[in-house]
Amino acid sequence: MTQITHSDQHALDTLRLIGPAPDNWVPPREGIDHNVVIVGGGQTGTAFAFALQRAGIGQVSVIDAAADEDQSGVWLNRARMNKLRTPKSLVGPEVGLPGLSFQAWYEARFGAESYGEIDRIARTRWAEYLAWYRHFLEIPIRYGTRLTRIEPAGEHFRLHLDVRDGGTVRSVVETARKIVLGNGVAGNGGPNIPAVLKTLPSTLLAHTSEAIDFAALRGKSVAVIGGAASAFDAAATALEAGAGQVHLFARRERIASVPVTRARAYPGAYDNYFHLPDAIRWSQARRFRRAGSTPPLDAVERVTRFANFHLHPGTQWSHADVRNGRVETEVAGESLAFDFVIAGTGYAIDLALRPELAQIAGHVRLWRDQYVPAASDSDDALGAHPYLGAALEYLEKVEGEAPYLKNIHVYNPAAFVSFGLPVGDVPSMKRDIPAVVQRISRDLFLADLDAHEARIHGDIAADFDESVYAQSVWQRDRADVA
Incomplete structure (x- = not known):
């Protein structure tokens, strides 16, 4: 476990200054175990869990198939680079709170001068930081829990899970209203x-x-x-x-050797990429594939x-x-x-390769269902990517046949054609985590609108009564006497 020390004063001050997390405002529903289940307990899962907590959304569960935190994620396991491939200055899981950033964490331990000397973040340092982030923010993760099937059940999902307990595996079913797929590079397919x-x-x-x-x-x-x-x-x-x-x-x-995505790495293109016409997004994906x-x-x-x-x-x-x-x-x-x-x-995007998606894969709209390029610009691999909505949610192939798909948010590289980035990595965090959390908040709020309408129209106790100002009320007859 990563130790929290006095050197983390900046992080402690950050949490103090933003105040306590709001209480859970989502009304409980009978038969619902979780408002949100996040699949994947790496950097994505912890960042989403914290962001949802700060949005006042409770009953959030993060699951991870790894046996424990040492085996979770890629940074100390399958990742083999010496340094991250992204600039050290990118906003990461802190999402707008500098005291929780890698830079703040690093400088608290090694000094600002040392931070200034590094060009990119060492992979092992990044792993240390993520472990600190998880423990400092007390993000609970249910290790040894694998999602095996998503079963639509009206306005929620039945999640079939294999839960490892010591040397045994038991199958359980839990219910959730929202799902975030933060399950890494193979999350919508598999190794190619x-x-x-x-x-x-x-x-x-x-x-x-x-x-x-x-x-x-x-x-x-x-x-x-x-x-x-x-x-x-x-x-x-x-x-x-x-x-x-x-x-x-x-x-x-x-x-x-030509990183073509840098051509659109400025705020206008980054922030508004989803709103580009399909033809431009497709041409950008094709440009990347060609380069x-x-x-x-x-x-x-x-x-x-x-x-x-x-x-x-x-x-x-x-x-x-x-x-x-x-x-x-x-x-x-x-x-x-x-x-x-x-x-x-690399990896192939193919929803049918994922057992947990087997029951829903055929209903998901793909890019090949949405956009038909010129024959000279066709690309079967890109066409297999899901065509996602503004909050990285699945959309229906046929409208009305699978309305539940809007409640599954795809925070993994399958979002590349729709959002122009390797979603799930650091570059996507600043833009896409807030967008998904805002949509989850909106959907959960509107789904229980009657309860919220009653709450916001509810009686509010007065902070004080007339006795507080009674002696100061103007009375003409007293004024005339005076």
Whole structure:
């Protein structure tokens, strides 16, 4: 557990100055366990839980499939970069409260001068900060709780959960009115495994989303497929663990180095991106796909300092065979064999891949249902993204068939085409967390309008009676006498 010390005075003052969180104003409903269930207990889950608390919304539950906080999230598990890929100055889970920011936390421990010297945030420091944030704000997270199915039930949902208790798993059903899917990069799909690799056994293949025993690769020959940041991070981790040879294969002739999303990283475009016409949002997503996802310079330099790192740009595997316990392939007329293959090939958006979404996936409006680009601008992968509403909510494919979808908010990368950012990461927090919380507040308020109407029309006790000012009331006859 992260210790809270006197060095956190700025954070303590922040909470003191904004005052206590409002009482829960949402009227209880019979048979409802939770007003909101947040799926995912990482940086997203904790930030949403705090924001909802400050909005006076109670009965909020954060669930996480990880066994405990040490296994939750990516930063100390599957993330392998040395530094975050985003600028240190971006607003994060503090969402407008500087005393709760990474900078305030860091300077309280290491000083303002040290903060000024770092260019980007070290991954492990970010993990420390998130642990502090969670404990300082006393955000409860139910670990060992996996959502297995969302079942619509009129104006609420029945959530089927597998709850791990020690060595046993029990299935339970709980009810909720709202759901926030803060479940990471695979939250609306799964790892993208190229067809050429799918026949390889798990003993010889892993996706970067998986736990990988890099120590076991010491002295081994490793192939990494992919040219984006996660591929370079995996290659570097293998090299640093003592791999004998690491070969990275990228489809592009040149590693993507132009971060096209920066062209719209100004407040006007950032704040109003959702309001762009569909054609512009689609063209922006296509531009990103054409340019490619850029690894940070330090991620590339991290591998190129090794003489046993070999880059194969403009190459794509056409076959992979297993012989004598090794993976064999042929690239550009050269036969190569590897002891292990790592797929740094990103993620596929496909709601049907998620068991918890199976009952609702067919009703969700996708971009391919909403927008038909010119044939030259078509893109099946982008078309599979959900077409989301202003508060990142699912919309119906056919109006009237699944009205409950508006109560599921998608705070994960599936929102990319609709909102232009890798939603769920730091860049999206400042804009999208308040938007989702405001919509949840509005929906819960209007859903119980009768109760709120009665409350706001209710009798209010007087603060004082006439006796307080009776002696000062003007009386003409007394004035004349005087």
